[in-house]
Amino acid sequence: MGMVGGGRDAFIGAVHRMAAWLDGKIDLVAGAFSSNPEKSKLSGSDLSIDPKRVYASYQAMVEEEAKLPAGERIDFVSIVTPNHVHFPVAKAFLEGGFNVVCDKPMTFNLEEALVLRDLVKKTAKVFALTHNYTGYPMVKEAREMVRRGDLGKILKVVAEYPQGWLLNPIDAEGQKQASWRTNPEQAGASSCIGDIGTHAENLGRYITGLEIEELCADFTTFIEGRRLEDDGNLLLHYQGGARGVLYASQISAGEENDVNIRVYGTKASLEWHQEYPDNLTVKYPDAPRRMFRRGNAYVSDTAKRFTRLPFGHPEAFIEAFANIYGEAARGIEAEVSGQALPKELDFPTVDDGVKGMAFIAAAVQSAKNGGVWTKMPKT
Amino acid sequence: MGMVGGGRDAFIGAVHRMAAWLDGKIDLVAGAFSSNPEKSKLSGSDLSIDPKRVYASYQAMVEEEAKLPAGERIDFVSIVTPNHVHFPVAKAFLEGGFNVVCDKPMTFNLEEALVLRDLVKKTAKVFALTHNYTGYPMVKEAREMVRRGDLGKILKVVAEYPQGWLLNPIDAEGQKQASWRTNPEQAGASSCIGDIGTHAENLGRYITGLEIEELCADFTTFIEGRRLEDDGNLLLHYQGGARGVLYASQISAGEENDVNIRVYGTKASLEWHQEYPDNLTVKYPDAPRRMFRRGNAYVSDTAKRFTRLPFGHPEAFIEAFANIYGEAARGIEAEVSGQALPKELDFPTVDDGVKGMAFIAAAVQSAKNGGVWTKMPKT
C-alpha cells in the first residue's frame, strides 16, 4: 500500500500502519507523508521506504505510481490526512485507478460525500472507511445478536463517546492534533460530533441497522475562542419508532476514549464498551445477565472470523483496526486480480460515509437553529 | 410514627418501616394502612400495632391521634400512598398539627405543590420528602466535592435512571404497582419521569446545586394502551451555562434500578452508581482515577456522619433511606419538644418537592409540544 499523510508528528497514520502490518500481508511501499515535501522525505526514511517512492505531493504520487507496472505499483492508498484533504486525495487516486482506504469522517461536507459516492460507483474501485470500532469482534457479535432477533424489536439506543483531551485550550496553544480538529477550515462544520460523534452514530447503525429519521442537537463550545463545538448532546428518532440518546464530548474531564453503546430491545438489551472490548454484556428481563467473551466457542462464526487469539488473551484497538484493513485487503486483492469481490466483505463503505456526513449535517443544522428537531437530509 | 398507606401488598411502605426501625429510635404505633378499612386492620395486625390505633381512614387517624395527649400521640406521619393522595393526606396532618415524612413525587401536580409549600411554611412543621438516593454517604461526599471546588466549575451533568420492569404490559394485567404508576388519575401527568426521572433530577441538583433553566423532552409510550410515557429522554440547560443529559426509562430490558450520575467540571469529574453505592469514582485530566470508598478516614465529616459500618462492610439502600429518616427525626424531635431546628439538617424539603414538580411539569409540556425547548416554570 501507499499512504497519504501520516508523517512524523501525526497520530492516526501510525495506527493505520500497525493495522496494516499486523497480519504480515500488507507492506507499505510508497507515500506522500506530508504536504511539506521535506517532512515527507524524512518520514519515508523513518519508515525505510525506497526514496524513489516517497513523494512530495499526493498528486505526484498518483501520477508516478500509475506509471509503474501492474505488479509493482501500489494496490491501494491509505488516506490519513486531516478531513479537508480526504476528498481531493480520494478523488485523485480513484480516478488514477487505485483502491482507497480512507480515515473518517469521509469528507469535508455532505456535498463532497455525494460526489465521492458517485465516483466510487463509477470507478468500481474498493473504498473502505476506517470506522474502526466496527472491527471489534464483540461489536460484530452484537450485530449478529440483533440480526438473529436475540434482542427482539429494538426500542432504544444509547451511544456515548466522552473524551476530555480538549478540556484545556491546547488548540489555541498550537497542539497540532487539537488545532486542525477544531478548525472549521480543516475539520468541517463540526469538531466533536464530526470527529467522534460520528463514530457513535456509525456504531449504532452497524449494530442495529436502524436509520435515524430526525434528531435534536444541542452543541456547546465550552472553551472560549474555540471555533467549533466541543460537546454535543442529541436525541434521536429512528425510522420505525425506536428512540436514541447520543452524545459526544471533548471536555469531559478524565474520560479517555470510552465510546460505548447500549441497545434495548423487547427481549433483551446489550452493552459494549470499547475500553473493555472483549466483553459484551446482555441483560434479560427474567434471566441472569450474560457476559459474552471474545474467543469462546459459543460466539458466532462472524465474531470468530475476526479473532486472532484464544479467550482471555485480550485483543484490542489495533487488532480491530486490522480487521478493517484485512477485509478491505480481501476486496482489494480481488479487485486487483480482476475477480468479483467476495460476498460477505465486512468493512464500512462509501455509503456509510455518506450517512455519516448526513448525520453531521443534520446535527449541525439542528444545533444552529437552537435545537429544533431536524430531519436527516435525503441522500 | 404513624403511617398512611403501606398495607399488605404495597412495596414502599415496608421500606419506610425498615428505614425507620433500623436505628432503634423510631417506633411505628399507628396507621391507616389502606383505603380499604378491612385491609388496614389486617395490615395493622401484621405489624403488631395496637388495634385502637389502626384506623379506617387517614381522616380518622388525624382526628383521633390529635386527641391523644402530647406524649402519646404520633410525632409524625409517614405518607406512602400513591401520588394522588400525597397532598390531601399531607394537608390534613399538617393542619392537624403533625410533622410529615412523604414519599415522592411530592404531589399530583405543581399547583398542589405550591399550596403545600405555603402550608408547610405556615404551620412551621417539619416536612421531609424521601428522595432517598440523597441519603447515601457517597452522594453526600460527591456534594461536598462539588462544594469544595474539587471539580472546578461544573460543565455537564449526565443522569440516568433505567429500569425494565414495565417492558411488558403488567399494568394492563393488573399488577398493582404498575397499574397506579401508569394511571394518570393516580400518578399524575407523567409516569416514567414522575416516578424515577425526578429522582435523577433531584440527585443532580443535590450534588451540583445547579438549577435547570430550560429543557427539551422526548417522551415515548412503547407499550400499546399504556396511558403515560414509559421512556423519557431530556436535554438540559442549567442556569449559568452547564449542560445536561437526563433520561429515565421503564422499558430498558434487564435494567434494575441503576440510577447513576456523572458530573463533569473544569478540574475533574465524578461518577456514582446506586447499585454500587459505596464507590465514588473521580477522574482527572492528568492524574490517576481515584475511587473513594465509604467508611474511610479520608472522606468528609458529612459522609462520615451518615455512616454506620466500617469500610468494606457494605451499606446500601435501607441505610440510605434511614439516613433521610434519621435527619427528619432530628428535626421532628426538636419541633415536638419546641426547640429550634438543628442548623445542618440534611433531608429533602418541600422546596425540593416544588422543584421536582416544576421539573415534571416542564418536561411534560416540552414533550407534549413535540420536544421544544421549554423554560422551567417560575415557582
Next chain:
Amino acid sequence: MGMVGGGRDAFIGAVHRMAAWLDGKIDLVAGAFSSNPEKSKLSGSDLSIDPKRVYASYQAMVEEEAKLPAGERIDFVSIVTPNHVHFPVAKAFLEGGFNVVCDKPMTFNLEEALVLRDLVKKTAKVFALTHNYTGYPMVKEAREMVRRGDLGKILKVVAEYPQGWLLNPIDAEGQKQASWRTNPEQAGASSCIGDIGTHAENLGRYITGLEIEELCADFTTFIEGRRLEDDGNLLLHYQGGARGVLYASQISAGEENDVNIRVYGTKASLEWHQEYPDNLTVKYPDAPRRMFRRGNAYVSDTAKRFTRLPFGHPEAFIEAFANIYGEAARGIEAEVSGQALPKELDFPTVDDGVKGMAFIAAAVQSAKNGGVWTKMPKT
C-alpha cells in the same frame, strides 16, 4: 433480647442491634454492656433501656432476668464480647434457661467449644453463631447451586479474607479493637485466622458442604511486638479429594473487608465478593458467564426468602446480619412457646462453631510446626 457486651466504644454490638431492629420484630430490653458497671449503665442509658434491666455483670443479668415472669424476661441473649468471654457467658445463659445468639469465633479454644456443644444439646436451647456472611441471599443462592449440582463435582475452593487495618501497630498504641484481637489472652491462639480466616472457612463449608481433611498453614506476624499472627496462608485438602487455597490477612494495605470465594466444579464455577454482595458470577467452560443478581424472579426460593428489596436496590451487610437474627428468632420464638423448631432453619449452629474452632486449632498447630500438613482434629 438482652445483650452482653456492646457498650459505648464497641463495634460489633451496634451491628447486632441494627440487625435485630431492622425488621421491627426484636426489641432490646436488657443488657450488661460492659464489664465496667458504670460504662454498662451509661450504654444502657444511650439505648433507652429501662435502668432496672441494665446490669453490672452478666452474672447479675442471668440471675435477675431468670426471676422475671415468662412473658417479661428476655427470650434470648446476644453475646458480643471479646472471644475469651463467649464461653462463660453462653454457659451461664444456657444454664439459666435462655437461648443464645453469639458472635464468632465461638469460644476461646476447641475444648470450650466441645463443652459448649454438649451443653447446647443438653439444654435444648437455640444457639446461633453469627457467621454473618452466610446470611447474604446470594451466598444462599451459591449453596443452592452447589446442592442442585449446577457446578458438578467440586474440585477446588479459593477463599480469601484480606484486610489492612492492622498494617500499623495500632494494637500497641492502644486501639481497643486491635488490642484485644491480637492479645492471646482475649482472642485465643490466633488473631488473623481466628478472627477472619474462620469466616472464610465457614463460608466455604456453608456453600460447598465440604469438610477439610488436612491443611498446611503458614502464619506470619509482620508487625514487631505483635503477639499473634497477622497473616495466614493455607493449603487445604478436603474430604473426597477437592483442594483449597485459603488466606486471611490483616496487613494487606488498602484492603477493607472483601471476603470472597471462588468454587470450581466439573461443570461450572462460581465467584462471590462480600463487597458487592448482590452479585453472584457463574462461569462455564462453554457458555457465556452469567451474573445472578439478588431480587430477581429467577433466583431460588431460598434466596428469595432472605430478600427484602426489589432487584437493583442494593442490600448489604446489615440485612445479611439481620437474616441470621431473623432465623434465630424464628427458632427462639418456637422454643419460647414450647413448639418444635421449624425444620428449615438456616443459621450457623454450635456444630459450625465446633468446626470453626477445630479449623483454628489445626491451623495453629500446622503453623507452629513449620507448615507441616496437619489433620483436622476429631470432634
Next chain:
Amino acid sequence: MGMVGGGRDAFIGAVHRMAAWLDGKIDLVAGAFSSNPEKSKLSGSDLSIDPKRVYASYQAMVEEEAKLPAGERIDFVSIVTPNHVHFPVAKAFLEGGFNVVCDKPMTFNLEEALVLRDLVKKTAKVFALTHNYTGYPMVKEAREMVRRGDLGKILKVVAEYPQGWLLNPIDAEGQKQASWRTNPEQAGASSCIGDIGTHAENLGRYITGLEIEELCADFTTFIEGRRLEDDGNLLLHYQGGARGVLYASQISAGEENDVNIRVYGTKASLEWHQEYPDNLTVKYPDAPRRMFRRGNAYVSDTAKRFTRLPFGHPEAFIEAFANIYGEAARGIEAEVSGQALPKELDFPTVDDGVKGMAFIAAAVQSAKNGGVWTKMPKT
C-alpha cells in the same frame, strides 16, 4: 528472522509472528516450521516464504542459513516448538552464530537450562525468553512503583494463573496443544506449573525483584489418566521475609487466561489483571484507591516507552508480546552490527529462564514429597 516450529496447527507461532510484524521492523524470511518436512513446506507457503528458505529440519536451517552472506541470512531465530525441543534448537543456533528468541519454559529441565546459560555467555549472543506478560506497559509501571518505593517494603505477593481449558480430557482425545503440554516427554516434569505457573512466578519476580527462598507445593491431577498435574497451589517464602501465595490451574471451569497479581507493601498495594491490562490499581491504607491507566502523561517514562496508542484506545496481548520482540530486536540489531548492547534493554533473559526452571524443579520436588517445604536449588 527465522522460525523453528509454528506450523499449520500450532498456536504460539502465529502469536510470535504478529508480535514480530506489528511494528513493521521485523520480517519472517526463513523457517523450519514443523518436524514434518511436508508440513513445514506447506506452512512456509502459507506465509509466502521463499521456498529455498523453508527447511525440512532445524539442523538444515542452521547449516544453510549460516552459509548465506551476512546481510542476507537471518539475524535471529524464534523458537516456538514444544518444550523438549527448545534446548537442542537454541543450542544449535547459538553455536551456529545466531541470536535467539525462545518461548518458555526455557528448557526441558534445570540441567539443560544451566548448560544453555553457559552457552549464551560463551557465545555472547542475544537470548530473549518470551515471558510476554512482562511486556505490558502497566506491568512495567508496577515494577517502577516498587522500585521507587511507592509500596514501601513488600510483605506479600499473591499471584494466580487460572485456566479451565483442560477440565475435560482433551489431551487423551488427541487435541494437539493439550497432548504435548501434558506429556512428560515433551512438556517436562510439570504441566500446569511449567506452562503457566512459571508465568506467574516470573511476573512476581519481575515486578518485585524478590527471589523465592523456599516453597511448599500441592499438585493435583484431577483428570484420570493425565500424566502431569493440572492444578498446583503453592505457599512461598521469599528471601527477606516476604510471603507468597501462588497458584495455577488448568481445570478451573470458565477461567480463560486471567493471570493476575497483587503485591502488598508497607505503604500501599497494587493489583493487575492481564485480562484488563491497561489498568493498574493501587490501594492505600489511608487514601482513595487509584487506578493508573496506560497512555496517560502521569505514568513513568518506562511505561511510556512501551506504549503505542493514546489512553483509552486499549492495547493488549499482541502489543505486549511485541514489546518483548522490540527489545530483543534492539539488542539483536546491535549485536549483528557489532555494537555494544543498549544498557536499558528490558526483556527476559537466560537468567530468568534458569530461575524459572529452578522454580519448576523445586515445586515438583516439594509436591512429590507430599508438600514439604523445599529450598530453591542453587543455580
